[in-house]
Amino acid sequence: MRVLISIKDKKEASEVLAAGGVDILDIKNPGEGTLGANKPWVIKEVMELLPPRIEVAASIGDLDFKPGTASLAAYGVARLGVDYVVASFYGVKTTEQAEKLSRALKRALAEEGGGAKLIISGYADYWRTGSANPFEFVKHVSCDVIMLDTAVKDGRNILDFASVERLREFVDLAHERGMETCISGSLRIPHLERAVSIGSDILGFRGAACEAGVVKRSRVEELLRALGRL
Secondary structure (H helix, E strand, O other): OEEEEEEOOHHHHHHHHHOOOOOEEEEOOHHHOOOOOOOHHHHHHHHHHOOOOOEEEEEEEEEEOOHHHHHHHHHHHHOOOOOEEEEEEEEOOOHHHHHHHHHHHHHHHHHHOOOOEEEEEEEOOHHHOOOOOHHHHOOOOOOOEEEEEOOOOOOOOHHHOOOHHHHHHHHHHHHHOOOEEEEOOOOOHHHHHHHHHOOOOEEEEOHHHEEOOEEOHHHHHHHHHHHHHO
């Protein structure tokens, strides 16, 4: 299992590095949504700071069904040399839209040719925002990693919306289709034992690494120690 921590700038990246680093550093902009896109120069600053052993993911935002706009954004972010391009399907309404958008994004990355992988994020509380149901579109989309997150950040976590058993079924189905998985969504230390038992390839965090909304070394260290005990 790999650990992903989401950060918004070079300062937060430095806090993660000071704590010992993680497997994947995910660059996003929480001010623009659940997986808001950051500025290209911020992404470049973070990448210049990181050692080669840490992979980099960068979000292209909370997407509507606009395959042209989304594929152009994916192409542009891939040109920065990231390992993963992250696409939130927050505004995608149906499984058919999800399938078509995923194909456009995959083609954009293939056209760019740098080898960046595609992470698609769906939402376990999809009905609260009218987003497409990821437990259905996992059967149809094309990506390298499929993520489950929570769309509404109101203190509840992914385990409030999907049982461990349902999440295991999601992971198993993704694996059958050749995709890796990332489980995220306001997970904190008390949730870790159940989260680890799901069997996801990646667990994603931000809030658990934050103090007053900002990623801090001490919180990252505490999180990594707790994961290490499991």
